[in-house]
Amino acid sequence: MELNALLEIPVALPSHPRAVALLMAELSHAEPSLRRLTQIFGTDPALAARLLELANGPEFGMSRAVCGVPEALALVGMPQVRALVGSAPLGTTSRSVPGVNLQQFWRYSLHTAKMARSLAGVVRHNPMAGYTAGLLHGLGELLIHLGHPERLASVDSVVGTFDPRRAVLEHRLLGYGFGAVSAAMARRWQLPQVVVDALQYQHAPFENSVYEPLAGVLHLAAWRAWAREAAWGDKELAVSFPAEVGLPLGLDIDMVLQQDPIDWTAPVDAGAYLV
Numbered sequence: 001m002e003l004n005a006l007l008e009i010p011v012a013l014p015s016h017p018r019a020v021a022l023l024m025a026e027l028s029h030a031e032p033s034l035r036r037l038t039q040i041f042g043t044d045p046a047l048a049a050r051l052l053e054l055a056n057g058p059e060f061g062m063s064r065a066v067c068g069v070p071e072a073l074a075l076v077g078m079p080q081v082r083a084l085v086g087s088a089p090l091g092t093t094s095r096s097v098p099g100v101n102l103q104q105f106w107r108y109s110l111h112t113a114k115m116a117r118s119l120a121g122v123v124r125h126n127p128m129a130g131y132t133a134g135l136l137h138g139l140g141e142l143l144i145h146l147g148h149p150e151r152l153a154s155v156d157s158v159v160g161t162f163d164p165r166r167a168v169l170e171h172r173l174l175g176y177g178f179g180a181v182s183a184a185m186a187r188r189w190q191l192p193q194v195v196v197d198a199l200q201y202q203h204a205p206f207e208n209s210v211y212e213p214l215a216g217v218l219h220l221a222a223w224r225a226w227a228r229e230a231a232w233g234d235k236e237l238a239v240s241f242p243a244e245v246g247l248p249l250g251l252d253i254d255m256v257l258q259q260d261p262i263d264w265t266a267p268v269d270a271g272a273y274l275v
Contacts, residue, residue, distance in 0.1 A: 003176050006147045007184055013046040013142050014091030016106050023047070023085045027078065034073055037081070041069045045109045045135050050084055051076065052132070053189035065192040068128035097142050098149040099156045108162055108225050109138050111262055115221035116214075118259045123249050125213055126194070133198040133218050138162060140181025140199075148174065162226050164240070167203040179203050205245050216245045220256055228262070 022040045026032045041048050048069055055072035056065055066072050073081065091102040113134035120130030141161060145152050151173060159166045167177035183200035198214035201207075202222065205215035223242055232240065241253040 001147055001174075003180065003184060006143060006181065007188065009143070009147050011143065011146045012089040013049070013139060014096045014102065015044050015046045015088045016102075017090045017092055019044040019047060020085060020088050020090060027082050027085060032078060034070070037073055038070045041073070042113070042131070042135065043110050044106065045139050047085070047088060048132070048135055049139060049185070049189060050088070051081070052191060054080065054084060056190040065190060067126065067192050067195065068132050070128075097145050099145045099152055100142060100161055104229060105138060105142070105161065108229055109135055111225040111228060112137060112218075112221045114261050115224050115259075116218050118261045119217045119221055119251070119256065120214065122251070122255070122259055123213055123217060125217060129192065129194050129198070129214055130217055130221075132191070133195050133202075133214060134221050136186065136195075137182055137199055137202055137218055137222065138178065139185060140178035140183075143181050143185070144170065144174070144178055160226075160230065162222065162229070164223060164226060164242075177203060206248055213249060216249050219245045220249075220251065224256065224260060 019040055023037065026036050026040065041051055051069060051072045052066060055075045056062065060075055062075070066075065091097070096102060097105075113131045116130035116134030117127045118130075120127045138161075152170075155166065155169045155173060159169060167179060170177040179199055179202045183196050186196045186199055194212065194214055197210055197212040198218045201210060201212060201215040202218045205212070205219050219242060223240070227237055227240070230236075237257075238253065241256075243252070246252055246256060
């Protein structure tokens, strides 16, 4: 299936049931807290993507693309936000996306977003763009699994869902990897070009004609988040660190680990990361 055909599949990307419940509770108030809404939307890739798509739509006619959840919430009216949340499909079963552990996906995406925001600040890039790219970067993997559940089984048997080696295997099998799919979706949602480029080139940030530092930031953030999921120790971290990406940004492994904003000593609880 070609990439454009994959994008036309009529599927709805699932949201975390607890995130939806928390949003519905906050939106039931006469004056919902924008800070609280921002916090919750920022934990769920699908909800954040739908909100950003709405904010960047023709209805608002913005002269520049909306980059993050806070700006989108300031722009979109509460009735529209309530409708968006109320219609969100829930990832309630293991069959919602065949072959993907959604609890792991939501946790990993949030960790990547937090790490990307932190690293973006270090290299003097837009932290909000970093957070958005980190949160949304894996959505293409959900769509690939929904579109190719049988073909992806062979890849799933070899590497984890967000293992750094996965993109190469997907490209060999399909002609594209999840990064290209995430970028194509972001382009359709009219997200800022810097976010689209970061998603497009996240797997090999500086092996192309577009030198986008945020792609390198995202690559490093995803590496760190996956290391957590894989429970890598010091040796595995040292061996796997993508120095070819870090060094052009002026970041070595110690600098990356020191900027880590996440408490990795906390137990891996499927729902504990949600606010």
